[in-house]
Amino acid sequence: MEQPTTKGAATVADVMAAAPSPVSDLSEVAIVVLNYNGAHFLRQFLPGVLAHAGGARVVVADNASTDDSLGLLRADFPAVEVLAFTGNLGFCEGYNQALARLDSPYFVLLNSDVAVQPGWLPPLYELLRDNPRIAAAQPKILAHDNPTLFEYAGAGGGYLDELGYPFCRGRLFDTLETDRGQYDDPRPVAWASGACCLVRAAAWRALGGFEPAFFAHMEEIDFCWRAQNAGYEIWYHGGGTVHHVGGGTLPKTNPHKTYLNFRNGLALLFKNTAPGELAGFFILRVLLDWVAGLRFLVAGSWPEARAVGQAHLHFVLRLGYWRRRRKLARPRLLASQRPGTYRGSIVWAYFGQGKKRFLQLSDIN
Structure with missing residues (x-):
């Protein structure tokens, strides 16, 4: 390269x-x-x-x-x-x-x-x-x-x-x-x-x-x-x-868009996270994704909840492919070394701590 x-x-x-x-x-x-x-x-x-x-x-x-x-x-x-x-x-x-x-x-x-x-x-x-x-x-x-x-x-x-x-x-x-x-x-x-x-x-x-x-x-x-x-x-x-304009191809609430975001989100993390951090971060990410799926269920958004489950299933079914792509990507940077990285969970900051504006966040590289 x-x-x-x-x-x-x-x-x-x-x-x-x-x-x-x-x-x-x-x-x-x-x-x-x-x-x-x-x-x-x-x-x-x-x-x-x-x-x-x-x-x-x-x-x-x-x-x-x-x-x-x-x-x-x-x-x-x-x-x-x-x-x-x-x-x-x-x-x-x-x-x-x-x-x-x-x-x-x-x-x-x-x-x-x-x-x-x-x-x-x-x-x-x-x-x-x-x-x-x-x-x-x-x-x-x-x-x-x-x-x-x-x-x-x-x-x-x-x-x-x-x-x-x-x-x-x-x-x-x-x-x-x-x-x-x-x-x-x-x-x-x-x-x-x-x-x-x-x-x-x-x-x-x-x-x-x-x-x-x-x-x-x-x-x-x-x-x-x-x-x-x-x-x-x-x-x-x-x-x-x-x-x-935004949403010109798929509207925001489209289940296929939900599927792509959750499947690709897992692949994104799996491909690019540094070896020493992957296991811990990946487990937490999976758990938070399932919390999001439960929120869809509680809200009555069955197609969205189903999309989350399908995203995870299809990621697992193609795990061999994603392993090969991770090897090609050669991840090396820790979260603390990457510019533009919040050293924490934005989900917790937003939903748990009520931080709704970027300038309320700290610990950003």
């Missing part, structure tokens, strides 16, 4: 002190939108992407849509490059195959339901261009329907607790904070949102892209965790902003 450059790690002070660079040419960047039956989103949001691309290539990779996506792209967006797949490859393999066909040094992974704002991309590009150890970075992600609020998928940068549960600056579980500029600073984090992030192509290829067995959900967290284990850094930069 290709290793990141030996240049010293970027620091917040370095990034904050750097003079603004008048980036007028983003030709090294390819903005890649993965689409599946999202013609309405393309019609709504693609004009803004093109208007604020700054010279970057704009590519739509289509997962065999059955709506009028391809016809719309041909008729209304001739400047957009189109990669048309013959079947629905899912989010993970769709991006894996799309990015394998592109030769740009940097890729933007951009959901079709994201409205980009003026100046959203240059801060991310400058960050990766000037700091070769950074594999990926995301901008500030606010809600499209209520742009004063941080959005669920990414918010002000992605974090993990010791058990692999994800959360964000600006979003703990279902509690969304109002954006008051409190998270405008650039900062190392645990993961960058797949809704909108800039990725270094060399790091993407060295790490093998997304985990194909995830299909969708948490794939960007797995990629970023593997990147940290390989010596790369992941960053957030609040100098650029996008607005995300």
Whole structure:
């Protein structure tokens, strides 16, 4: 595996002190939108992407849509490059195959339901261009329907607790904070949102892209965790902003989404946790997952509870595969060594201690 450059790690002070660079040419960047039956989103949001691309290539990779996506792209967006797949490859393999066909040094992974704002991309590009150890970075992600609020998928940068549960600056579980500029600073984090992030192509290829067995959900967290284990850094930069609709493919309460999140959550922890911590953290994670399943039962959400059980069963049935993937991932960093890690349980902090805001948390790397 290709290793990141030996240049010293970027620091917040370095990034904050750097003079603004008048980036007028983003030709090294390819903005890649993965689409599946999202013609309405393309019609709504693609004009803004093109208007604020700054010279970057704009590519739509289509997962065999059955709506009028391809016809719309041909008729209304001739400047957009189109990669048309013959079947629905899912989010993970769709991006894996799309990015394998592109030769740009940097890729933007951009959901079709994201409205980009003026100046959203240059801060991310400058960050990766000037700091070769950074594999990926995301901008500030606010809600499209209520742009004063941080959005669920990414918010002000992605974090993990010791058990692999994800959360964000600006979003703990279902509690969304109002954006008051409190998270405008650039900062190392645990993961960058797949809704909108800039990725270094060399790091993407060295790490093998997304985990194909995830299909969708948490794939960007797995990629970023593997990147940290390989010596790369992941960053957030609040100098650029996008607005995300969210839930454009699967609604939040969809049992299949619950299944993917719980199955992939177990695989995420199993693949990437350091050897000395795996057993203890994994047992606690399984127990907490079952508590979540019982909460679904008590609430009368039988399909959601069933999805949790199926997720665990299917993880066990493919344990051999996940063991092989863990060996390839070569986990090495302890929780105390990973930037963007809360040294404790975010579930206990939120539900047991009533900590509903990121700034109420302590013991974060």
